[in-house]
Amino acid sequence: MDFNIIRVARTILNVTDLNRSREFYIDTLGFIETESTDTHIYLRGLEEIHHHSLVLQKAEAPSVEAISYKVSNDKDLDALENLFTAKGLKTKWMDKGSQHAMGRALRTQDISGLPVEFFHEMNQVERLLQRYDLYKGSRVQRIDHVNCAVPDVQKAHDFYSQELGFSCSEDTIDEDGKLWACWLHRKHGVHDHAFMNGVGPRLHHIGFWLPDPLALIHACDVLAALGFAHSIERGPGRHGLSNAFFLYLRDPDGHRIELYNGDYLTCDPDVGPLHWKLDDPRRQTFWGAKAPDCWFDEASEVLDVHTGEVCRMKEPLLKKKKPEFII
Structure with missing residues (x-):
């Protein structure tokens, strides 16, 4: 390339x-x-x-x-x-x-x-990694990934892997052998961009990396103390896919943010992708707790880069069978 x-x-x-x-x-x-x-x-x-x-x-x-x-x-x-x-x-x-x-x-x-x-170019600023006096709230470290709902996951997967050079770390396959979701990466983590089967195009969430799993727990305490307990949508928990700890939040406008920590290296090209079956409930939450309906049904609308208008959404090619199995 x-x-x-x-x-x-x-x-x-x-x-x-x-x-x-x-x-x-x-x-x-x-x-x-x-x-x-x-x-x-x-x-x-x-x-x-x-x-x-x-x-x-x-x-x-x-x-x-x-x-x-x-x-x-x-x-x-x-x-x-x-x-x-x-x-x-x-x-x-x-x-x-x-x-x-x-x-x-x-x-x-x-x-x-x-x-x-x-x-390519963005101004640089002071890295605050060791300014521990500034570690507040969730102690967010960096952006990690985005997850998007699209009507044709296979089409998205093929374009990003074949044309843009992304690699697949994990995916979900339904009982007919169809690709339901995929986790694609450029950096050496589990994903930079995940695609999930759904009404789209929409942004499901932005994931931000935290320093450790306890930061997720502390974030919940701070959210509750400052009157944002209602913003906690799902978690804390551990994903089967990615193995990471997660906490999903909704901001005041409904945009979904994931606080995230604990996935694994993907730099060895001999590793992956890891395939999950659609009917394996450990995929979405390794500990077994189910996600709320809003986590499946709601996501952020995206804009057309040329017109500035909201993009027209399409129904997914693959129809839902059991919503609790989608991640």
């Missing part, structure tokens, strides 16, 4: 009340505020050396503007434009200066209709 995608690096969320979002992400969960304006808040984790990994953007309605990947070299952006254009996917350039603290970026609607962005 003529390009190298390093990792998922940021997301841009449209939110309706920046003050309420500030209370949730900064005062409660402990995200680091790099900068803010009347219309934007730029956040990062304690480990991160780049300007931000999460943008909260004031808007009339909640939605997702972009899911962003960092690439190795600025020339990779031109190679990616050539690829998307050859596949009939229209691209859009975000010039340097049009986005705060970043160089130029390439946006497109991917094969599933998700708004994706690729960039």
